[in-house]
Amino acid sequence: MDNKLLLNQNYNESTYLQSATELTVMFHFQNKFNSSFEYEPKLNSDSKKNPEFRVTEKEKYKFSVEAKCPDLKEWEEEERSEDIKISITGRQKYHKEDFENLKNLLESGFNGPEDERKNITKSKSMDNKLKDFVQSAHKKFPSFSNIDDFNVLFVNLGTPDTIERWLRYLRENEGIFTKNSFVPTETFNLIDGIVITNLMQRHTNEQNITGSAWDLNDAFCMFIPNPNCKIEKKSARTSFLESITSYEKEYTTYEVPGTAPEEVKINVKFGYFVREFLEENMKKFLF
Template identity: 30%
Template sequence: MGSPPSARKQLQVTVCNPFIPPAEYRQEMVLALECIGKHLSQREFKALVFKKLRLEDPAPTEYQYLQSAVELTVCAHYALNFPSDFVYEDKVVPPRDVDCSFRSEGCKFNVEVKCADYTTKHEIDSDSEFIIGAIGRLSDYNDAVAQLQETFASGGNTLAKGLHMDNKLKHYLYDAHEKFPGGADLSQYNVLVVGCDDPWDMQQWEGYLTGPQGLFTDDSFADASRYSNVDLVVLTNLYHRHKSVAEKDKLTGHWTFANAFSLLYENPRSKKPRSMLYAFSRTLRFYNNEVIEHKMEGDAPDFLKERLAISHYVGHVLWSSGQYSFQPKSWKSRQGGNEAG
């Protein structure tokens, strides 16, 4: 636990980071910092402000800022709601640490937060008229793409291959596994939170877990023993909510985890009692039940409806009722005819 606020010197900060616009977004960030600051030492707090969030840096790396913003949003949520047992950067398996830990309903929860670098993906999306993607790993995917690219080229068009990021998720799982206590320790529950982008991006990340050769399936493309310590993955759109804030006028409460769109995915190899999963699920807002119960109309096969359920639910339920956990403008512009798969 860090020093109490009264024991720390007040920091004088001039915000120069261009990814932190003034007004509400910046004010909410201050509140998140004040919340988590109660649990940090002076050294830890300065590292968070200047090295992670880069508040006084006029030219920070956007990816580094977004990772830190997602991390702070998650940690501040648990510091606010479980203050008596919250630990920032808890060394549960020394010398490495997880981003935070807390206790609820008699269980200890260890939380690691990851956020992908989308720079290459955004370049492909912005430079390509047509993009093809896939849910999960398909054995004949590359051949199918090559054939379609020839077809598009014959018509004078270019078809780009969308960036597949399942190897990033594999790396996150492997890394978190090494930070978490072993799966046989039934006193602790280990959670990996992954910051994602728009609804279709979240659909793809779900596919990395549950689609063909998905990491949480029986035929995982990776060595499942190397991430068996991870009991649960939370996919959340916090990356989307912190990326290009000034362009997303429908979003509010960017620094509030409960305002995000989150989905929970249990590792089928987890040996922890189901009661621990349920206890953790009560610590955040998630949409698994709503997405599962949402029924898509039409004659499409059930497996296809399942693979479109997230984006369809967001578009036809949340946006239609004026609920904006996602920014609709960016999503609709992507769906204006440039997705080929």
């Protein structure tokens, strides 16, 4: 474990968070399936790298798991700046023009003192980082997969705002899990689904959370099926979902209150879901 956390080296927060979140996922499945736990198994002969682990459930279903945690330090620093940020939802053909038009509109409407004028910048997208994650995981999973093999990528993120943004990378225009994905589907169709967690946030704020940062049961998890996977594996998926607490169904059926247009509601849905459904209604404080 010391080697995994690189405790014998100079501390680097991003490296630590990658290792800590990865180990948290690993511990969870090792505790549940200790006798069948395989660490970094060689599953794809064409790849030099292996997934984090594989476990077998009921001597039938094989769950192969890869875990990733992005380095958000630079992105978070940009978001914390006093600049006015414009976020372009999904992949848009004319995103540069749209940004410039909106920027010009905001600047022309400013009537305050010149020294109070703020810079207007475009919020950085990290959808290419998610693209790297799914394509890297794809290469580690078995090239031949039957209905009992279930391949999952855990993406360990931070605050509700961060998760909201990454959900858009999956589901908005040309999102990775859409029919018109900007990523060639054959480069990630061995992945059966992604589990989004808030383990990064929990390990970053370990002293200010409910429960333990090292316990996946105390964290937020949401499974998102890959609509572009090679084979639909309903039984294996059901078995996998029994091993974690996923809020996929609750999030899918949740409706944002109010009369705002649906295209507005979808972009704030996750934050409302956490505050209104999880915390106010269910009294679950996972963040």
